[in-house]
Amino acid sequence: MKRITLIMLALLIAIVSSTAQNVVNLKNGSIIRGELIEYIPGEKTTIQTPDGNIFVFNDEDVASVIRDESIENATNKIAGYNEKYLAPRGYRGFIDITPFDLTIQSLAFSLNTTHGYQFNHNVFVGGGVGFSANYANGFFSIPIYASFKGNVARGAVQFTYGLNVGFGIGRGESSDYYYINDSYRYEDYIITGTSFYNNYSIGMRLPVNPNFAVKIISEMDLYMGAYVNFGWGIGLGFEF
Numbered sequence: 001m002k003r004i005t006l007i008m009l010a011l012l013i014a015i016v017s018s019t020a021q022n023v024v025n026l027k028n029g030s031i032i033r034g035e036l037i038e039y040i041p042g043e044k045t046t047i048q049t050p051d052g053n054i055f056v057f058n059d060e061d062v063a064s065v066i067r068d069e070s071i072e073n074a075t076n077k078i079a080g081y082n083e084k085y086l087a088p089r090g091y092r093g094f095i096d097i098t099p100f101d102l103t104i105q106s107l108a109f110s111l112n113t114t115h116g117y118q119f120n121h122n123v124f125v126g127g128g129v130g131f132s133a134n135y136a137n138g139f140f141s142i143p144i145y146a147s148f149k150g151n152v153a154r155g156a157v158q159f160t161y162g163l164n165v166g167f168g169i170g171r172g173e174s175s176d177y178y179y180i181n182d183s184y185r186y187e188d189y190i191i192t193g194t195s196f197y198n199n200y201s202i203g204m205r206l207p208v209n210p211n212f213a214v215k216i217i218s219e220m221d222l223y224m225g226a227y228v229n230f231g232w233g234i235g236l237g238f239e240f
Contacts, residue, residue, distance in 0.1 A: 022047060023066040024057065032057075039065060085154055085207045087239070092118040092126070094149070096201070098219055098235030105172075106136035108231055110221065112164070112199070114147045124149040128164070132221065132231070138190070141170030141223060143197040151205055158207070160215055164199035172227025193226025205239070213239040 022036035024047050032055060038046035045062055048054045094114040101108040109132070116126015126147045133140040145166025152159040171192040203217030215237030223229040 024055075025063045025066070026057065026061055027063045028061075036065070036067060039067070084210050085156060085158070086121045086210065087118050087124070087151060087207075087213070088210050089118055089120060092116060092124055093240050094128070094147075094237060095240075096215075096217065096219070096235055096237040098233040101132070101221065101231035101233035103134065103139075103221075103229055103231035105139055105229065106134045108132055108134045108139070108233075110219075110231070110233070110235075112143070114149075114164070116147060121154065122150045122152070127166075132168075132170075139170070139172045139227070139229060141168035141172075141195070141197070141227075141229070143168040143199070145197060145199070156207070158205040160201075160203055160205040160217070162199070162201040162217075164197070166197050167225075168195050168197040168223050169193075170195075170227065172223070172229055191227045195223040195225030195227050195229075198222040201235075203237070211240060215239060 021033045024032040024036075024045055026032065032047055032049065034047045034049040036045070036047050037054065038044070042059050044056060044058055045065055046054065046056045092115070094112075096110075096112045096114070098110045101110050110130060111132075112128055112130035114126055114128030116124060116128075118124045124147070126149075128145060128147055130143045130145075131140070132143065143164070143166055145164040147162065147164045149160070149162040152161075171190055172195075199219060199221050201217045201219040203215055203219075205213050205215050207213040217235050217237050219233060219235055221229070221231040
């Protein structure tokens, strides 16, 4: 069944390609149909007719140009996407919330806000700051990081991934064993300082429109340094 569907889709593209034409209307009344090779509004238009002839017209000779987008629209429909599903180029902001992080110490809450530049649908580079705190033992951290994100696929449901690398400022709980009077003694203490910070995330991106998307992500935090902590959780993200 899947093979038949693919064959039918390929035939559809072939049919659309064979019937699609661009039209150049000249001021002298002539109409030229064919493949639009180059179109620079205000300067020139280059078109190739079905018999292979190529014509170049200056802007003052052209009354209008009608571009046939049937092929592109058919291809997009087959691929299951359109422009509203793509992350636009330019500034992009993110808010990621994980209400219940499973850590080596206890449950934790984390919130990250990231801002930067979206080079294309697949590549984002920026930086951000966050806050993470355990519900039970007083651990907290403020991570400051560089961020790299991307999206795969262009449909209504996409795969998304991210990497944050930086350092966290905060405090954590640690413990040591001491050998005193022929016995071991267990003692907890608080450490404050700076730790190396890594965050990895993968998930689903659900675009609402070009300027807003909702994400469901699985994310992992790792702190190594003055304090150590490891956490994993399922979170919700907002992209704007």
